[in-house]
Amino acid sequence: MRATFRVVIVSSLIFGACALSSALACSVPHVATAAEITAAADVILLVRAPDVTITNISPIEMTVVELLKGEFKSKTVIVHGQTVRYEGPNDGTVPYDSVRPGGLHGDCYASDYKAGGQFLLFLRGGDVHWSPLAATNEEVSGPKDPWVVWVRDRLKAR
8 A cells, every 4th residue: 555655756757847847848037029030030921721631740832922121033932830639719919928828838939830720921031930939920910910910010110
């Protein structure tokens, strides 16, 4: 009985330590604000994800709908992600100062995309995964989405 109790206690401690480690996986000293990512991005694109099922993290070719900032000649952009387990859009208020639900665990970046959805991508060095826990690839409803409008207004003010 006593040995069984020890096993249960030790197992509980190990499980708790693992859970705590997972919870802390996305802890960073500073989460870049909407203003910071807008200023720091080389390119900002409004894109449409393909309406396909992608089960594993892999390259996804998205269609460029609009270029908001920088120079970008291609009609498509490649991001790494999947579409089968989309966790939903950002539930914060515009301007988004943190990532959507899909980026709150794991490597601190959202890599889940809604098949056929539109996203506002903030690229730096050609990648959306450059600022952990920041809103660098949020789902939007289109060119008139409040997040797109906020970013456009911010860029005009600069």
